[in-house]
Amino acid sequence: MSEIQRPGALYQQVAAAIREAILSGEFEPDSLLPSEAQLMARYGVSRPTVRNAVAALRAEGLIDVRHGKGSFVRSAGQPALTLERRITRTTDGTFTMPNGDAWDEVEEPSTYRTRTTKDAGRFLQLGEEEALFGCDRLLIDPGSGTRVMHRTLIPFTTAEAIPLLAEEPSTRPAEIYGLLTQEGHKLSWTESVRARMPLPDERTTLRLPDATPVLLLARVTHGTDGRPLLLEELRSGADRAELAYRITADKQPTRRTRA
């Protein structure tokens, strides 16, 4: 019966009313919202208007709707998985990463050859249509059940330096770091983080709920001269995972004259 008298379209007024009811605590997390029929009666609007309002709240990620059951208030929920983006080098020249071997591989890694996309070219400082070796993995964290997609992209020049990589593009990154170090490289890394809405196939393979973005991570391995040697991409649902970085203060670099 709550009379609706606000600016904007009717369905937005209804959406705002429900949103406030959720944020004020009238509808608690994980509890069932009134059914569409009840919302029609409560606000005195038609079914399309209610559905429009519900769709808006879905797109905001505020509620979850399940066919035949009803709408649930989505609980905020802390991330189930923290991906610490750190790299540790052991004294024997090998590398380890937090959670490095704790992943289960859902399926066999698939290897292939491809060419640089605009993004891969930007990170690897290559032009378009340059040859790459690729390897895709679908990983799952056994503790939380979180799925992530991992991709390794090896430029042709790197595979030339280490022929094993051309034969076995499915070599794990930590091992590749070791091989590159044996070749005399002192490695460093840069990571770039973005987010976007998933494509339909990403939604299904990562099993993402509605209104859940994917975190897109690109890690570039640089060699001694700073040139990029390797690109890794990681995709994960933003509802389950967070990325953690440790930062220390750099010293002010000596001012240099322009080149």
Added chain:
Amino acid sequence: MSEIQRPGALYQQVAAAIREAILSGEFEPDSLLPSEAQLMARYGVSRPTVRNAVAALRAEGLIDVRHGKGSFVRSAGQPALTLERRITRTTDGTFTMPNGDAWDEVEEPSTYRTRTTKDAGRFLQLGEEEALFGCDRLLIDPGSGTRVMHRTLIPFTTAEAIPLLAEEPSTRPAEIYGLLTQEGHKLSWTESVRARMPLPDERTTLRLPDATPVLLLARVTHGTDGRPLLLEELRSGADRAELAYRITADKQPTRRTRA
């Protein structure tokens, strides 16, 4: 006229057909899609079905729709702004950050007192309902026009150690770092990255288009003993900005006996 014969609901078949037309290049980026009326004719479906399909593509972030004009293929677009998450300490004890002073403040910083939320408590290792000083800023990058929201949260214990902060919670972070260093702290930082769909007010203040997630950044400043002293939060539209980190390999820590 393209006959539709695929699995799934009718509107999903239409959405899939349009999606493929976009990805195959039939509809180029920034070009106008056929109008709803044309799509109705092309696929032989009703207006609600077309609108449902268009809504799906909107939620995926594949198209932009403008009232009275039509639907446009969204161009992929590289991020206009790369936020380098680095901190540099100069010899005179002050701190600088990439892009540190290049921001314009859209409005005056607003300062307030508040209490820890669940998130703030997690990062600051405080219980619930602990007192905090806060300062919110709306910043804009003059080069790209990208807007970001910045929040500084100062725990009561930190404000006690540096009384100036209680009087002036709007002190800029780089300056706070300097003050904390003068107090004898050797600072370190951790950052945590997440993403989610924006709330309505975040959408308007950051001027976000449809289907655009926000990148959520939490930076915690730690003192000499590792205890958290300060929390900063940064919110930015994921369509315009990316975060960049530099990583170096840690040395294997000396193995310690359990405490």
Added chain:
DNA sequence: TATCATTTGTTCGTATGTATC
């Protein structure tokens, strides 16, 4: 400035399909 055609936005009505319990 004013009007008009085009295009998307909103709202109603109605019927049927499908998942859950």
Added chain:
DNA sequence: CGATACATACGAACAAATGAT
């Protein structure tokens, strides 16, 4: 099996933004 709930699909009408006349 039936009752309830959400999903899909059709039709119709009017509102509001846009761009051209």
